[in-house]
Structures are given as C-alpha cells and as structure tokens.
Amino acid sequence: MAAKGKVYLYNSLTRKKELLKPSKKDRVSFYSCGPTVYWYQHIGNMRAYTVWDVVKRVLAYNGYDVNHVMNYTDVGHLTSDADEGEDKIEKAAKKEGKTAKEIAQFYIDDFEEQSKLLNIIPPNHKPRATQYIRQMIEFIKELERKGYTYKTKDGVYFDTSKIKDYGILIGGITAETIEAGKRVEVGEKKHPTDFALWKFSDKPGLRQQEWESPFGVGWPGWHIECSVMGSALLGKVIDIHSGGQDHRQIHHPNEMAQNEGYFGKDIVKIWLHNGFLTTPEGDKISKSKGGLATIKDLKRAGHEPLAVRYLYLSTHYRKPLIFSKDTLEAAENVYYSIIEKVREIKEKSGEFEVRDGKIKPYMDTFRKAINDDINIPQALAILHGVISDKKLNEAEKYQLIIDFDRVLGLGLDEVEKIIIPESIKKLADEREAARRKKNWKKADELRNKIKREGYIIEDTEEGYRIIK
Numbered sequence: 001m002a003a004k005g006k007v008y009l010y011n012s013l014t015r016k017k018e019l020l021k022p023s024k025k026d027r028v029s030f031y032s033c034g035p036t037v038y039w040y041q042h043i044g045n046m047r048a049y050t051v052w053d054v055v056k057r058v059l060a061y062n063g064y065d066v067n068h069v070m071n072y073t074d075v076g077h078l079t080s081d082a083d084e085g086e087d088k089i090e091k092a093a094k095k096e097g098k099t100a101k102e103i104a105q106f107y108i109d110d111f112e113e114q115s116k117l118l119n120i121i122p123p124n125h126k127p128r129a130t131q132y133i134r135q136m137i138e139f140i141k142e143l144e145r146k147g148y149t150y151k152t153k154d155g156v157y158f159d160t161s162k163i164k165d166y167g168i169l170i171g172g173i174t175a176e177t178i179e180a181g182k183r184v185e186v187g188e189k190k191h192p193t194d195f196a197l198w199k200f201s202d203k204p205g206l207r208q209q210e211w212e213s214p215f216g217v218g219w220p221g222w223h224i225e226c227s228v229m230g231s232a233l234l235g236k237v238i239d240i241h242s243g244g245q246d247h248r249q250i251h252h253p254n255e256m257a258q259n260e261g262y263f264g265k266d267i268v269k270i271w272l273h274n275g276f277l278t279t280p281e282g283d284k285i286s287k288s289k290g291g292l293a294t295i296k297d298l299k300r301a302g303h304e305p306l307a308v309r310y311l312y313l314s315t316h317y318r319k320p321l322i323f324s325k326d327t328l329e330a331a332e333n334v335y336y337s338i339i340e341k342v343r344e345i346k347e348k349s350g351e352f353e354v355r356d357g358k359i360k361p362y363m364d365t366f367r368k369a370i371n372d373d374i375n376i377p378q379a380l381a382i383l384h385g386v387i388s389d390k391k392l393n394e395a396e397k398y399q400l401i402i403d404f405d406r407v408l409g410l411g412l413d414e415v416e417k418i419i420i421p422e423s424i425k426k427l428a429d430e431r432e433a434a435r436r437k438k439n440w441k442k443a444d445e446l447r448n449k450i451k452r453e454g455y456i457i458e459d460t461e462e463g464y465r466i467i468k
C-alpha cells in the first residue's frame with residue numbers, strides 16, 4: 001500500500017499545526033458537531049459543513065480511509081448554549097404545531113438537500129441524539145459513580161471543579177476566571193461553568209420528548225450527546241473533532257470534561273474550529289439576526305450553489321469570511337470563468353498526450369498546500385495557475401483539474417451540467433411554458449432576454465437546449 005500523505009492540522013487545543021497520526025494507521029476517526037434541527041441551516045452554518053467536507057476530501061486524497069460521524073441534535077439544546085431557556089426542538093414544535101419528530105425530520109431533510117447542492121459528501125454515520133438516550137443514561141451513571149456529578153432540583157449536573165484543566169480549549173480559563181469576568185445564571189449550580197447532564201421534566205407529561213431514568217423523568221443535556229455518540233461510533237480515540245468557533249467556549253470544554261470523567265482523559269487528539277461567516281461590518285451571520293438565506297434560497301434567486309462553495313473555499317477555514325452581494329457576485333464571476341475555461345480545455349484534451357514530468361510539479365505543490373492545514377486558497381491559486389500555464393497542453397491541464405477537484409469538489413468533472421446559470425434555466429422554462437400556451441409574443445420576448453444574457457436557445461425534438 002502506498003505511503004499516506006503527511007497532513008498537518010492546526011489543533012485549537014495546542015495552538016500549533018500538528019502532524020496527523022491516526023490511531024488506526026490508515027483509518028481516521030472524525031467527529032463533527034452537527035446541526036440542531038429545529039430551523040433551517042443558513043449560509044453561515046453551511047460554511048462549516050463545507051469546510052469539514054474539504055477536510056475529509058483532503059484526508060481521502062492522501063490515501064486515508066475516513067470514518068466520519070456527524071450528529072443531529074434533536075433534543076436537549078436549549079435556546080442558550082448554557083442551561084437556560086427552552087428546548088429548541090420543543091419550542092419549534094409548539095410554534096409550528098407539529099410533533100418534535102416531524103420538526104426534526106423536516107429540517108434534517110432540508111439540511112441534506114442543501115448539503116447535496118454544495119456537493120458535500122454525506123458522513124458515514126448520522127446519529128440522532130434521541131436514538132442514544134439509553135447510552136447517555138449509562139454514561140451519566142458512570143460519571144455519577146465516579147463522583148463527577150451532583151443533583152439540583154432541576155437536574156443532574158457535571159461538577160467542572162473536578163477537572164483540573166477545565167476550559168483549556170479557550171486558553172486555560174478556569175471556573176473562577178469565568179465567574180469573575182462574566183455574569184452567569186448560576187441558580188443552584190455550584191460553579192458557573194457546571195452544566196446539565198440530565199434535566200428533570202417540571203411536570204412529566206407536558207414535554208413531547210422525555211424519558212424515564214434512574215435520576216428522574218427528563219431529557220439529556222446537549223453536551224452529553226456528543227461524548228456518547230462519538231465514543232459509541234468511533235471508539236476511545238477520536239483523531240479529529242470539528243465544530244464552529246463558538247463551540248470553543250462552552251460545548252467543547254464540556255465534552256472534554258465528560259470524556260475525562262468517563263475515560264480518565266480526553267479522547268480527542270486534534271480539535272478543529274472554523275471561522276465565522278460575517279457581514280461586511282464584521283458581525284457574525286447568525287439566526288438571531290433575523291431571516292437568513294439558505295443555499296436553497298440563493299438557488300431560487302438564480303445563484304449557483306457551487307459558486308457559493310467556491311466562495312467558502314476562497315478564504316482559509318480558520319479566518320472569518322465576508323458574505324455580501326458583492327463577495328458572492330465576485331465569486332460567481334470567477335467560478336463561471338473557471339467552468340468556461342475547463343469546458344474549452346476538456347474539448348481539446350483528446351488531442352494531446354500527458355507528459356508526467358509536466359504535471360508532477362503541480363501535483364506536488366497542490367498536495368503541499370492542502371496538507372498544510374487545509375490551505376485551500378493556495379490550492380485554488382494553483383488551479384488558476386494550471387488553467388493559464390501556456391507550457392501545459394490541454395490533456396495535462398484537464399488531468400490536473402480533475403485530480404484537484406477530488407479535494408475542491410467544484411463539480412469540474414461535469415462542467416457541461418453547470419455551465420448554464422439557474423436564472424437562465426428559469427427563463428428558458430418560462431419560455432417553454434409560453435410556447436406550450438402558444439403565447440408566441442411572450443416566448444420571443446423571453447428568447448431575446450436570454451440572448452441578451454449571452455445564451456441561445458435551440459429547440460430540438462426532445463425539447464430545448466441552451467448554448468452559451
């Protein structure tokens with residue numbers, strides 16, 4: 001078997017780039033915190049899932065077999081990441097007049113449709129929190145047995161003072177410094193950083209989702225699900241664990257604390273965190289700011305989802321990325337010009353032979369870039385270099401482009417399908433409908449409109465064809 005590539009990743013825990021050394025030699029265990037499925041995942045959320053898709057593709061490119069788990073949170077995530085507010089799923093179910101299960105399924109389906117549009121490879125496992133209640137109860141019982149928990153009148157809590165390095169992920173912040181620096185709703189908690197493992201139902205029977213347990217009728221806290229599902233599906237070592245920047249503050253330190261309590265140490269080797277999608281003013285794009293676009297919304301407005309993917313890829317994953325009409329349009333222009341050039345290259349590629357000596361230097365620099373903490377902006381610069389290099393013939397260019405696209409996932413292997421923007425396809429459909437109604441005037445108007453955009457419609461026996 002060929003030697004595996006050396007992949008360096010920036011570990012948020014040590015704040016250093018580290019060489020990935022999978023515990024099972026060729027197999028990488030990878031856990032990503034997935035969506036809480038009570039609402040649409042917006043373009044800010046989708047950046048993270050695209051980033052993790054690229055990480056996975058880089059590992060596969062290097063010859064690793066990746067076992068990827070991404071959970072769906074369908075219970076227990078409260079409206080605040082700490083233990084305050086309502087359960088997001090229960091709240092949405094009440095508001096929309098649906099069952100909790102229906103809510104979860106609806107938003108899971110929507111998320112998976114968006115993921116598909118972005119060419120994201122599905123995870124190997126997609127566990128839902130509600131499928132792991134029994135295992136969570138067992139996990140909490142073990143933490144209780146080892147003395148890491150205490151009870152209050154509203155739940156079973158994890159005592160973070162028992163963990164020496166609690167909060168090390170955010171620079172070794174201790175329970176005391178958080179207490180001093182920030183007002184936190186403590187209630188009956190012993191320390192502000194303590195968190196719920198199990199919450200009791202106020203009046204059993206009122207919630208849609210609640211379970212019997214040795215502690216009392218109730219439901220699991222949000223953090224416990226990731227420790228339980230991660231270790232249940234990936235074992236006692238998780239080579240890479242990923243999540244949004246915001247998880248460094250509460251969710252991931254809590255996962256680490258649970259792992260340390262249960263296993264005697266954290267089981268994660270490398271923690272990855274992605275930067276936020278922001279407005280031009282630098283504000284994080286988040287749901288609390290009001291109605292936000294999804295990938296499906298952008299598609300309906302005539303944007304190509306893979307151009308959005310290009311935009312996501314254009315900035316390093318740890319840095320903030322500005323999303324605006326301007327940045328989207330700029331990315332779209334570049335993306336369509338790549339597609340157009342790749343199509344031309346592909347057409348001529350059959351006329352040439354590939355000279356290995358010509359493509360090798362490009363393959364080496366590409367691999368070096370992606371293996372250096374997933375430097376995709378650099379990889380894209382190499383792609384542009386290949387496209388414009390006059391010393392390469394079309395066969396060499398095409399081979400390199402297809403090889404790079406295993407990581408980039410921009411659909412460059414099927415350029416014919418992408419070349420026509422959604423807005424043009426929509427106009428063509430409208431024209432077809434007008435023709436069927438024999439509204440020739442409208443059909444002609446639409447044909448001219450399409451022509452002004454640079455596309456020609458040809459009517460064939462099987463229907464119409466759009467040509468750029």
Ligand SMILES: [Zn+2]
Nearest residue numbers: 033034226251
């Ligand atoms: Zn998680």
